[in-house]
Amino acid sequence: xxxxxxxxxxxxxxxxxxxxxxxxxxxxxxxxxxxxxxxxxxxxxxxxxxxxxxxxxxxxxxxxxxxxxxxxxxxxxxxxxxxxxxxxxxxxxxxxxxxxxxxxxxxxxxxxxxxxxxxxxxxxxxxxxxxxxxxxxxxxxxxxxxxxxxxxxxxxxxxxxxxxxxxxxxxxxxxxxxxxxxxxxxxxxxxxxxxxxxxxxxxxxxxxxxxxxxxxxxxxxxxx
Numbered sequence: 012x013x014x015x016x017x018x019x020x021x022x023x024x025x026x027x028x029x030x031x032x033x034x035x036x037x038x039x040x041x042x043x044x045x046x047x048x049x050x051x052x053x054x055x056x057x058x059x060x061x062x063x064x065x066x067x068x069x070x071x072x073x074x075x076x077x078x079x080x081x082x083x084x085x086x087x088x089x090x091x092x093x094x095x096x097x098x099x100x101x102x103x104x105x106x107x108x109x110x111x112x113x114x115x116x117x118x119x120x121x122x123x124x125x126x127x128x129x130x131x132x133x134x135x136x137x138x139x140x141x142x143x144x145x146x147x148x149x150x151x152x153x154x155x156x157x158x159x160x161x162x163x164x165x166x167x168x169x170x171x172x173x174x175x176x177x178x179x180x181x182x183x184x185x186x187x188x189x190x191x192x193x194x195x196x197x198x199x200x201x202x203x204x205x206x207x208x209x210x211x212x213x214x215x216x217x218x219x220x221x222x223x224x225x226x227x228x229x230x231x232x233x234x235x
Contacts, residue, residue: 027074027078027082027085027086029164031074031078032163032164033164034070034074035067035070035071035074035086035163036160036163036164037063037066037067037070038064038067038068038070038071038156039067039093039156039157039159039160039163040063040067040156040157040160041060041063041064041067041156042060042149042152042153042156043153043156043157043183044059044060044063045057045059045060045061045062045063046059046060047183047187048063049131050187050191051187056128056131056132057131057132086163088223088226088227089159089162089163089223090159090162090163091226092162092219092222092223092226093155093158093159093160093161093162093163093219094155094156094158094159095158095218095222096158096161096162096168096214096215096218096219096222097154097155097156097157097158097159097161097215098151098154098155098158099214099215099218100154100158100173100210100211100212100214100215100218101150101151101153101154101155101158101211103210103211103214104154104207104208104210104211104214105121105122105207107206107207107210108121108203108204108206108207109121109122111202111203111206111207112199112203117196117199117203118196118199119196119199119200119203121203121207122143122147124146124150124188124192125142125143125146125147125149125150126139126142126143126146127146127192128145128146128149128150129141129142129143129144129145129146129149130142130146132145132146132149133145154211157176157180157215158215158219161173161176161215161216161219162219162223165216165219167220168215168216168219168220168223169216169217169220170213170216170217170220171213171216172216173212173213173214173215173216173217173219174209174212174213174216175212176212176215176216177208177209177210177211177212177213177215178208178209178212180208180211180212181204181205181208181209184204184208185201185204185205188200188204
């Protein structure tokens with residue numbers, strides 16, 4: 012017997028239930044999880060991301076086809092808002108890190124990891140500028156997808172929940188990066204990284220809350 016579509020119409024604003032939103036996190040977390048696999052198990056970064064993305068996309072397809080149209084529209088709205096909020100948060104994150112390093116004349120190079128990312132994707136036999144751009148694209152995409160994950164799982168975004176989200180990301184980075192990158196200036200790295208992630212999360216929460224409010228009003232005006 013064929014199962015009926017998932018009944019989300021009775022939920023507030025027809026939003027998908029929490030357990031459905033959680034299982035959808037696999038796709039936006041694919042980039043970050045792929046890096047974790049590379050660091051812990053030496054799995055190729057692009058191959059790890061691709062495998063996780065395919066699995067995550069399959070889950071989205073299954074869940075998406077069973078959602079009612081109203082819930083599907085709300086979910087896609089959150090994806091769009093999360094993408095923009097994540098990008099703005101990532102730009103704020105990088106500006107703050109650069110500002111802290113410059114203001115306190117630190118020796119840390121906050122953007123060196125972009126070149127490392129570039130090498131993991133296309134190999135080291137490329138111009139430094141090319142490696143930097145590839146790594147920067149990966150960095151920005153991670154920031155955007157983390158923003159998507161946040162807006163999917165957090166029903167009512169706010170600066171404080173965004174800050175907690177950023178702290179969670181910071182704990183992951185602080186656990187994995189020092190030994191992986193063999194960071195010598197650990198104190199500077201942790202200070203800059205912690206401030207950056209706190210700003211990223213706070214900006215993410217604020218922009219997501221504002222974006223969802225605007226999108227909600229626009230959607231209501233667009234109804235027949």
